[in-house]
Amino acid sequence: MSVVVDENLVRRLIAQQFPRWAGQAIARWPSGGTVNAIFRLGEDMVVRLPLTNSGAKDVALEQEWLPRIAPQLPTPIPEVLGAGAPADGYPWPWSVYRWLPGENPLPETLGSPVPLAEDLAEFVLAMRRVPPVPAPALAHRGGPLATLDAETRSAIESLRAIPEENVDCDAVLALWEEALRIPAWGEAPVWLHADLMPGNLLVDGGRLSAVIDFGCMGVGDPACDLFPAWNLSPADARGVFREAVDVDDATWRRGRGRTLSQALIALPYYRTTNEAMAGNARHVIRAVLDEAD
Structure with a gap:
């Protein structure tokens, strides 16, 4: 329509x-x-x-x-x-x-990345502490990584046909397959925003001033709310975020896999229609590959 x-x-x-x-x-x-x-x-x-x-x-x-x-x-x-x-x-x-004042953060212009990472971790932890009952249904992307497999592999093959994007498709495929081998979340589901992209965050004076667009919220794997580690935070702030959110290694690596999947799917889809989404996807792919080296 x-x-x-x-x-x-x-x-x-x-x-x-x-x-x-x-x-x-x-x-x-x-x-x-x-x-x-x-x-x-x-x-x-x-x-x-x-x-x-x-x-x-x-x-x-x-x-x-x-x-x-x-x-x-x-x-x-x-x-x-x-x-x-x-x-x-x-x-x-x-x-x-x-109306909530503030601006969407950009990875390349963050004024206070470490304090911002601390703010984001505080928000993620607070979402996790919201009592899970009652709660809405499973969050978007809240289920097992395997549910994203077909779409992620298809996106990687699409990127192989776009050489100007210069994505190392063999490397991202290997990382994705590694993520699929990580044990799934086996504990009770937790509350999630489930779409912590820069466009859904507002900052003022370098600090987190608001979180918006809760249309994907629900319950599920806490790895779903680790997106800011790679779509926004530089390496030093990423470490601060990781320590603050206090997740085990398997959850951290599932979060990296989810963030990579989202970027791989977004890049071929938005590359000619939405520069903000495509630009962030490129940033995520670089960040994940750099961390994996």
């Missing part, structure tokens, strides 16, 4: 469903994400509208669970101010959130 999501649509939806905010300025917010359209609403709010049916499922998840877990986390997360309904030709539920 093709839906035009623009300022005019948002203005109509707000006027119909939240008339108290009808006079607020509306402006599209640039985002490297691929699932939602983002609009500033006045100075203190943001509107997120799914662009796909799969993204629409995340709306109900966030509306139900964000208010429950927010008091248990050390870092601000989105606060739902309004739950919008399908209307005016727009087919999915949507949300109004309180």
Whole structure:
């Protein structure tokens, strides 16, 4: 289904469903994400509208669970101010959130990578401590690594056909196969954000100021929340993060395998359409290969 999501649509939806905010300025917010359209609403709010049916499922998840877990986390997360309904030709539920200030971090411009790694570890540990019952279903990527095998191998073969990306496909395949041999998580599942990409993190003054986009959250293998070790942290900060999150070697290596898988799948898919996602995928592949040397 093709839906035009623009300022005019948002203005109509707000006027119909939240008339108290009808006079607020509306402006599209640039985002490297691929699932939602983002609009500033006045100075203190943001509107997120799914662009796909799969993204629409995340709306109900966030509306139900964000208010429950927010008091248990050390870092601000989105606060739902309004739950919008399908209307005016727009087919999915949507949300109004309180605006969270900050900027997405970039690996090459981190001002305080070690303190940021400590902040991220504190958030990951707090998510793990959220009581697992009640909880939503298995997180996206929360199951065994083997569930990612076919898609990861297919992505590696796609990269073999793109020599200009200069990916050592034999080396990443060997690392992926090594990850598949690691014992699966055998303990009770834990709460996960499950998508701790730079685009879902906000920093202010070099420190973590907020974590956003919980559409992949659920329970599962704690390795799923180790993404920042490779998609953001330089080697020294990575060591700080590893010590702080206190995972065993098998979980750490599963986390590295998951992060590598995500990057290998993202690179051929986004390389010509989303430079932020493709650039981070290249960074992850380099970081994982460097660590494995």
